Amino acid sequence: MPKYSDRPCARCGKMMLHAYCSQRYCKACAPLVRSDDAIISRAKQRSKRAMSEIARVERAARAEGKTYGYYVALHEPQKG
Numbered sequence: 001m002p003k004y005s006d007r008p009c010a011r012c013g014k015m016m017l018h019a020y021c022s023q024r025y026c027k028a029c030a031p032l033v034r035s036d037d038a039i040i041s042r043a044k045q046r047s048k049r050a051m052s053e054i055a056r057v058e059r060a061a062r063a064e065g066k067t068y069g070y071y072v073a074l075h076e077p078q079k080g
Contacts, residue, residue, distance in 0.1 A: 004018045009026040011033060016026050025033050061071030 003021050005021065006015060006017050007019050007023075008015055009029055010024045011029040012026065014026050014028075016023065057072065058068050061068050064071065066074070
């Protein structure tokens with residue numbers, strides 16, 4: 001089975017000549033796809049951190065025998 005073949009880029013459709021069997025993107029598109037993937041990955045990490053913070057506050061509220069909303073209202077700094 002050949003390791004190299006001619007195949008189109010999955011992003012722009014330009015033919016890649018003698019591309020390795022696992023190569024999906026041309027040299028122009030590969031950095032763009034990687035940066036898009038990095039942006040999505042960072043957004044997912046931020047979302048996970050936010051959810052873990054909410055879970056932490058919820059556990060603290062339950063430990064005090066209060067609801068999440070009541071606990072947050074008590075411990076939130078007053079807005080002037």
